[in-house]
Amino acid sequence: MVPDVKFDSYYGRQVVKPAPWEADIPAYIFLGGLAAGSGLLGAGAVARDLPTLRRNSRYAAIAAVAAGGLALVRDLGKPRRALNMMRTVKLTSPMSVGSWILSAFGAFAGLAVATEAGRHLVDDDSTLGRARRVADPVATVGSALFAPPLAAYTAVLLADTATPTWHESYRELPFVFVGSANAAAAGLALLTTPSSQTGPARKLAVIGAAVEMAALERMERAMGDVVAEPLHQGRPGSLLRASKILTLGGALGAAALGGNRSAAAVSGLALMAGSVCTRFGVFEAGIHSAKDPRYTVTPQRERLERRRSEGVTHDSITTGRQ
Amino acid sequence: MGFWHNQLTGPTDPARDAGWEDEQPRKGFFTDTSICIGCKACEVACKEWNALPQDGDLDLLGSSYDNTGSLGASTWRHVAFIEQSGDRIEEARESGRKLVDLGMPAIGAPVTPSGNGTDTAFATAQATAARELGTLPDFRWLMSSDVCKHCTHAACLDVCPTGALFRTEFGTVVVQDDVCNGCGYCVAACPFGVIERRDGDDTVKNVGVAQKCTLCYDRIGHDQTPACAQACPTTSIKFGDLDEMQAQAQERVAALHDNGFTEARVYGGNEHDGVGGTGSVFLLLDEPEVYGLPPDPVVTTADLPDMYRKAGMAAVAMLVMAAGAFVGGRK
Numbered sequence: 125m126v127p128d129v130k131f132d133s134y135y136g137r138q139v140v141k142p143a144p145w146e147a148d149i150p151a152y153i154f155l156g157g158l159a160a161g162s163g164l165l166g167a168g169a170v171a172r173d174l175p176t177l178r179r180n181s182r183y184a185a186i187a188a189v190a191a192g193g194l195a196l197v198r199d200l201g202k203p204r205r206a207l208n209m210m211r212t213v214k215l216t217s218p219m220s221v222g223s224w225i226l227s228a229f230g231a232f233a234g235l236a237v238a239t240e241a242g243r244h245l246v247d248d249d250s251t252l253g254r255a256r257r258v259a260d261p262v263a264t265v266g267s268a269l270f271a272p273p274l275a276a277y278t279a280v281l282l283a284d285t286a287t288p289t290w291h292e293s294y295r296e297l298p299f300v301f302v303g304s305a306n307a308a309a310a311g312l313a314l315l316t317t318p319s320s321q322t323g324p325a326r327k328l329a330v331i332g333a334a335v336e337m338a339a340l341e342r343m344e345r346a347m348g349d350v351v352a353e354p355l356h357q358g359r360p361g362s363l364l365r366a367s368k369i370l371t372l373g374g375a376l377g378a379a380a381l382g383g384n385r386s387a388a389a390v391s392g393l394a395l396m397a398g399s400v401c402t403r404f405g406v407f408e409a410g411i412h413s414a415k416d417p418r419y420t421v422t423p424q425r426e427r428l429e430r431r432r433s434e435g436v437t438h439d440s441i442t443t444g445r446q
Numbered sequence: 447m448g449f450w451h452n453q454l455t456g457p458t459d460p461a462r463d464a465g466w467e468d469e470q471p472r473k474g475f476f477t478d479t480s481i482c483i484g485c486k487a488c489e490v491a492c493k494e495w496n497a498l499p500q501d502g503d504l505d506l507l508g509s510s511y512d513n514t515g516s517l518g519a520s521t522w523r524h525v526a527f528i529e530q531s532g533d534r535i536e537e538a539r540e541s542g543r544k545l546v547d548l549g550m551p552a553i554g555a556p557v558t559p560s561g562n563g564t565d566t567a568f569a570t571a572q573a574t575a576a577r578e579l580g581t582l583p584d585f586r587w588l589m590s591s592d593v594c595k596h597c598t599h600a601a602c603l604d605v606c607p608t609g610a611l612f613r614t615e616f617g618t619v620v621v622q623d624d625v626c627n628g629c630g631y632c633v634a635a636c637p638f639g640v641i642e643r644r645d646g647d648d649t650v651k652n653v654g655v656a657q658k659c660t661l662c663y664d665r666i667g668h669d670q671t672p673a674c675a676q677a678c679p680t681t682s683i684k685f686g687d688l689d690e691m692q693a694q695a696q697e698r699v700a701a702l703h704d705n706g707f708t709e710a711r712v713y714g715g716n717e718h719d720g721v722g723g724t725g726s727v728f729l730l731l732d733e734p735e736v737y738g739l740p741p742d743p744v745v746t747t748a749d750l751p752d753m754y755r756k757a758g759m760a761a762v763a764m765l766v767m768a769a770g771a772f773v774g775g776r777k
């Protein structure tokens with residue numbers, strides 16, 4: 125039995141501080157996911173010999189990763205010191221780990237685009253052409269290996285904070301984000317690539333959307349009512365509702381009408397828009413949860429009283445007379 | 447796993463973990479809010495010594511005498527003011543008594559304070575007088591000078607990607623202004639809402655950079671007392687070796703309880719708490735959330751190994767999804 129806990133605060137002011145991050149960060153999380161999913165589509169297209177899908181996905185990956193990187197730099201307090209991220213490798217900092225993942229993925233995505241462009245520019249039998257043919261599979265494998273960490277680490281980035289709704293989401297959020305990344309990248313492929321080559325993308329759209337939606341449901345349920353509240357209310361609530369409609373609609377469209385170029389394009393747009401809404405919804409819900417002291421104090425008070433009622437008293441930050 | 451664990455949770459010596467060989471005794475504050483008079487000398491002394499710029503607009507916040515608001519990039523000591531009526535005093539006394547009944551275990555090494563004893567003698571006299579004049583006033587003012595906790599497991603330091611935040615030989619946590627690139631991660635990670643990125647135009651010093659209390663790193667290295675503790679006219683803010691600070695806090699709580707002030711309790715300094723103990727110890731007269739402090743903070747990185755594990759599984763799932771999309775079926 126947990127005794128009823130009373131909520132108290134200091135003039136209603138926040139206890140923890142929200143991250144000083146603007147729209148650049150959720151935009152980056154979307155773009156990073158889009159790049160990662162495109163990297164996988166590009167690699168798969170190499171394996172299945174789908175040249176247009178391969179080319180488009182490779183260009184999409186580099187464009188998204190470059191735009192995402194710019195968004196990250198723009199959000200820094202000191203953009204000119206962006207390279208300080210590379211001063212050290214720090215496992216306790218998901219942002220440090222992520223910076224290295226992003227750089228590695230960016231390098232392979234860049235190499236992939238270079239070899240792609242080189243196809244028409246250099247003769248396969250020249251020295252440069254031979255180098256290109258060696259580099260191409262390296263770029264493919266590299267992009268495929270660094271894509272999943274790129275899409276997943278952003279969930280750890282948000283969760284490894286004192287922001288209540290982000291931290292409590294840590295078990296499911298990586299699955300939400302990788303599903304969303306795959307769905308978004310598949311959506312972009314549906315938009316850019318003729319339907320004769322988008323069979324795998326259509327399947328990926330459906331699988332990605334299904335994983336994202338299932339993980340999101342589970343996350344909202346597992347999190348505890350108080351901390352999940354910001355996911356249902358206000359702007360973040362609307363964004364996440366929109367995300368569900370767009371993602372499911374897009375996936376259904378891709379599955380049923382994906383053979384039709386314009387229907388596929390509309391479905392693709394819906395999938396990408398759904399992914400944007402997911403990222404902004406989760407992001408904004410967290411910011412809201414940090415600003416309202418209730419989301420920090422109530423769950424902490426509850427777990428403290430629960431431990432105390434079980435006789436666990438040695439680990440409280442507040443101690444009485446001894 | 448074991449390695450991760452010692453680094454991320456539980457009792458430890460942070461300066462030694464950070465690789466200091468000629469480490470000093472861990473330094474800390476003991477802020478005794480029961481003798482704070484709310485003069486804000488600490489706020490002012492801190493701003494002067496550290497040359498902190500103006501924090502926000504000069505607003506009246508409508509929160510008693512507190513027009514500062516909270517700790518932040520340009521406020522490293524913040525005096526909170528709470529006005530309470532008689533029933534709240536009774537509740538606080540009750541919750542403090544309950545803490546004793548819970549049988550809190552002893553924390554830290556028992557150390558006999560070496561101070562001159564006048565603080566405690568004075569406080570005891572004060573408490574006795576209050577008791578003899580009638581136990582429960584119908585109004586009280588709580589005043590408390592908040593500051594960075596210099597956590598044993600400091601989330602701000604753990605998540606900093608540039609290495610701008612570092613652990614000093616005194617066990618404290620300090621930002622290197624010229625390294626920080628203003629990513630703001632530490633701001634979201636601190637469980638106490640202490641550190642903040644400084645806003646302002648280009649004329650403001652260290653704008654765009656994370657800022658917080660350094661426990662006057664530039665003073666304590668020269669055997670000087672931090673500016674706030676030096677300026678405090680009531681000795682509400684004490685500075686010294688952390689185990690000494692903890693012992694003083696214990697002694698002071700005992701003195702207050704002896705005189706019927708069971709609302710007194712210690713906040714921080716328990717190495718078994720969620721942040722592995724804080725370098726700043728407080729004596730509070732009500733529940734922590736009344737002062738804007740978290741009642742059960744846990745350093746977010748305590749869950750980091752599990753977070754990475756979940757993310758790793760998700761990454762594998764992402765690969766499998768893509769592989770599934772490409773094998774078999776039509777093109």
Ligand code: SF4
Nearest residue numbers: 594595596597602636
């Ligand atoms: S209180 Fe916050 S800013 Fe201070 S050391 Fe702990 S985590 Fe860092």
Ligand code: SF4
Nearest residue numbers: 606626629630632656
């Ligand atoms: S804002 Fe500065 S001190 Fe804080 S985590 Fe980023 S680089 Fe480190």
